[in-house]
Amino acid sequence: MxxxxxxxxxxxxxxxxxxxxxxxxxxxxxxxxxxxxxxxxxxxxxxxxxxxxxxxxxxxxxxxxxxxxxxxxxxxxxxxxxxxxxxxxxxxxxxxxxxxxxxxxxxxxxxxxxxxxxxxxxxxxxxxxxxxxxxxxxxxxxxxxxxxxxxxxxxxxxxxxxxxxxxxxxxxxxxxxxxxxxxxxxxxxxxxxxxxxxxxxxxxxxxxxxxxxxxxxxxxxxxxxxxxxxxxxxxxxxxxxxxxxxxxxxxxxxxxxxxxxxxGMLRFGGEKMSKSLGNMVTVRSLLDRGLGDAFRLMVLQSHYRAPLTYSEEALAGAERGLERLRTAAGGGGAVGRPDTTAPALGDALAGQTADTWRRFFIAMDDDFDTPAAIAALFDLARSINREAASSPTSASLVAARTTLGDLMGVLGFDPARPTSTAGADASPFIDLLVTIRETMRKERHWALADQIRDGLADRGVTLEDGPAGTTWRATSGPS
RNA sequence: GGCGCCAUAGCCAAGCGGUAAGGCACGGGUCUGCAAAACCCUGAUCGGCGGUUCGAAUCCGCCUGGCGCCUCCA
The missing domain is CATH 3.40.50.620 (HUPs)
Structure with missing residues (x-):
């Protein structure tokens, strides 16, 4: 590197x-x-x-x-x-x-x-x-x-x-x-x-x-x-x-x-945000909503010298994009068990990983062109997800994920999803509910299983049923 | 009045002379008990009018519409 x-x-x-x-x-x-x-x-x-x-x-x-x-x-x-x-x-x-x-x-x-x-x-x-x-x-x-x-x-x-x-x-x-x-x-x-x-x-x-x-x-x-x-x-x-x-x-x-x-200045609709105009959003409120990194993505997806238009919609979009990057970087499933016999597709991913490094540095060397650098990260994320679906244990997949996480870190993102305090406290209980629900699903008690999932969703916990089992994550929904 | 900037798909946003990055949203599909996630497919000729050029979103001029600084300001 x-x-x-x-x-x-x-x-x-x-x-x-x-x-x-x-x-x-x-x-x-x-x-x-x-x-x-x-x-x-x-x-x-x-x-x-x-x-x-x-x-x-x-x-x-x-x-x-x-x-x-x-x-x-x-x-x-x-x-x-x-x-x-x-x-x-x-x-x-x-x-x-x-x-x-x-x-x-x-x-x-x-x-x-x-x-x-x-x-x-x-x-x-x-x-x-x-x-x-x-x-x-x-x-x-x-x-x-x-x-x-x-x-x-x-x-x-x-x-x-x-x-x-x-x-x-x-x-x-x-x-x-x-x-x-x-x-x-x-x-x-x-x-x-x-x-x-x-x-x-x-x-x-x-x-x-x-x-x-x-x-x-x-x-x-x-x-x-x-x-x-x-x-x-x-x-x-x-x-x-x-x-x-x-x-x-x-x-x-x-x-x-x-x-x-x-x-460049952050703008609200057409105007600069300023105290005198009374249209300011405090850092505190941003943090209270758990959107610090989402805001960072929104900021860095435009060039630092250009003004940026703020809107709740744009911030929500950045939040989803951040999730996408984190999902690809962290994955889940079979991380840590590399398969030395990487398939052909894995070789392509290895090539793209190297290409991502190159694109990232070329972009950043050009007056900190973070929009281009981040575009490269999203492209890598797509390849990672594709590979994960076909060869979830390939060595190149692990390397690609490491690269994505590293480069996110260079831009100041926390590649891991920060655990919310509430989620951490409730963690054992959520795990228990997930386990019980797994049993229900095996016995085809769909209504009860869905009730648990919906109930957790209402409390800011999203369940995802995958081939390797059910995973959950805290989301910034209603808390 | 002076200096400067911007106008790109529903939203945010790259592009700096060679035929429009990326993200979000929308729609269709695959997978799934359903859902989510993920994957595949799908969308713009670049505010308007002229000009320069073989060729312009990219250069020049005019117009329209926004904005910043000139006063405290990230």
Whole structure:
């Protein structure tokens, strides 16, 4: 199985083109992915983004890279303060709770934990040092306790989002702050206001602006310059544009990030899902319904750069597709007893298994083309099922199933069907019912047998009568 | 007003100049006591109009309809 990444190309927002992947340090990937501002529950748009970068990270690691992955939490911000005040709690209690939720929810989504999870409020020394450096270099200036970045001091401003500062100026809808040298200048440090959390600094008591934390974190945790910097397309401007201005001015070099990756937005019907539109689905509700991996399949069946249209119907479709893959990968029946005398059909399956590897890597090497990679997996699943019907013990069948499971794992799926807690608790009783029903079926008591099957189905347990006996599995039906 | 994106079968979604991946749903069939699963068969000429080309869903122009960013945002 190929593990080198010599053919990997990645689309870079800055150059608007696919570029061969070459890291700063051979074999090492420094990846920074913008996390969330923790002021409310995570929604599935966040889940989509996190899954995309989890897939990318998993693939890079599978390719043999050592990935240092940083994801930040913005834990000081206007909305956090507002929300905390509304709930009558300390902002720290709010962010602590939401960060805890985030970590457990992303874990439940099969997302690998980041290497580091820096938080803005724990990076103050680095943030302050960077702001001081920017002031020293003439890229920033203090005004009455605030500190602003002087956009016009950075010639490359706009190169990521491909905007001309002169165009931005005329189109700016934000209220002009007369104290700034230029309307485009953005805050690095905000002077304290009554009742708000604040930290001491050389510029006065206050708190950091939004953009500076990411630049500072990249410096402290990833060496300043990074290989991959990611986030949603909505972060391209101004957030990432500002990060470039900060980091490159401070570090005195470029590029701040070699590859800028941005995932498309999750849409609801025609619109982007957002809190302000009130059309959000929380990660919690997704997990409560046991649809984490189904959602992952839905996400990865479209390309990460393209927007994805969410609907219950599409999610249900993905759930069925996931079942299909899991059934083929796990099988049931005679796994583990390979027959060394593989028939001709088995040889064909062995060939297709090898072909699946090839298709998978070619697809993934092309800017993480998961739709094509997954199509290859579905094709393999069909062949596996066909083989299972004719030669259920062939060695090539075992190998094919292993491959399918392995490649699903590379994409972050749990190839095995997660056992529901309810199912696990009830397992001995379900087994007993199945055994009793087997006897009934042998004695042709069809009505009673069907009654058991229907009754279990109503309780979320599906029975399947096969040649080798009856198997059951928990389904996400009514619970 | 500026920058950019999208429009492919009922639904989701690939495709990046050579005659439309994949998934879900639907219909027919096989298997099964029935069912489920599985397998087989079945469906689109790619928003509209022009143009370039031997040849375009794929390139160009116009039109129509959506959307994103420009302000917090994955």
């Amino acid at each position: 190929p593990r080198d990444a010599g053919n990997l190309v990645i689309y870079d927002t800055r150059s608007r083109s696919k570029q061969p992947f070459q890291t700063i340090e051979p074999g090492q990937v420094r990846m920074y992915v913008c996390g969330v501002t923790v002021y409310d529950d995570a929604h599935i748009g966040h889940a989509m983004s996190v899954m995309v970068f989890d897939m990318i990270r998993r693939y890079l690691e599978y390719r043999g890279y050592v990935v240092r992955h940083a994801q930040n939490f913005t834990d000081i911000d206007d909305k956090i303060i507002t929300r905390a005040n509304r709930e009558g709690i300390n902002p720290n209690d709010l962010t602590g709770r939401l960060i805890s939720n985030w970590l457990s929810e992303t874990l439940a989504l099969n997302v690998l934990p980041a290497t580091v999870y820096p938080r803005a409020t724990q990076e103050l020394p680095a943030i302050i040092a960077m702001i001081e450096g920017l002031i020293d270099r003439g890229h920033a200036y203090p005004v009455e306790g605030d500190v602003y970045y002087r956009v016009r001091s950075f010639p490359g401003y706009g190169k990521l989002s491909h905007r001309d500062p002169d165009d931005l100026r005329s189109g700016a809808r934000i209220d002009v702050d007369e104290r700034k040298d230029d309307p485009l200048d953005f805050a690095l440090w905000k002077a304290v206001k009554p009742g708000e959390p604040s930290w001491p600094s050389p510029f006065g008591e206050g708190r950091p602006g939004w953009h500076i934390e990411c630049s500072a974190m990249c410096t402290t945790h990833l060496g300043g310059f990074v290989d991959i910097h990611g986030g949603g397309t909505d972060l391209i401007f101004p957030h990432h544009e500002n990060e470039i201005a900060q980091s490159e001015a401070f570090l005195g070099g470029e590029p701040f990030a070699r590859y800028w990756l941005h995932n």
